[in-house]
Amino acid sequence: MTGKPIKTPGPDHPIAITPHPGRVVVRAGGQVVAESRKALVLREASYPPVFYIPRGDADMTRLQRSATTTYCPYKGDCSYFSIPAGGARATDAVWSYETPHPAAAAIAGHLAFYPDRVEAIEAPPD
Numbered sequence: 024m025t026g027k028p029i030k031t032p033g034p035d036h037p038i039a040i041t042p043h044p045g046r047v048v049v050r051a052g053g054q055v056v057a058e059s060r061k062a063l064v065l066r067e068a069s070y071p072p073v074f075y076i077p078r079g080d081a082d083m084t085r086l087q088r089s090a091t092t093t094y095c096p097y098k099g100d101c102s103y104f105s106i107p108a109g110g111a112r113a114t115d116a117v118w119s120y121e122t123p124h125p126a127a128a129a130i131a132g133h134l135a136f137y138p139d140r141v142e143a144i145e146a147p148p149d
Contacts, residue, residue: 054082078119
């Protein structure tokens with residue numbers, strides 16, 4: 024136990040994680056940095072839905088681990104990556120809950136991207 028508070032999602036703060044039925048492509052710095060047909064969609068409280076892409080479907084050579092970390096009482100410790108090819112805009116553009124709390128266990132081994140720090144997150148209907 025880290026001594027940090029853990030909150031269980033409930034009616035006041037629901038979390039739902041479901042498979043995305045199509046393909047998701049993330050572009051930054053003129054390059055595809057991730058492309059997946061195995062993405063998950065996390066819906067949390069009133070926040071916009073977030074795509075979580077398996078690390079195996081991201082080009083990890085285009086990402087650089089950052090020293091930035093944060094904590095979410097619902098999901099756990101969060102680490103960040105920057106995308107050097109995307110310039111200053113892409114600093115800490117990617118986040119990951121490497122060992123999330125049980126309520127968010129499905130997103131372990133996945134990456135999420137800030138839409139305003141990459142060129143595009145495309146999820147066209149199939």
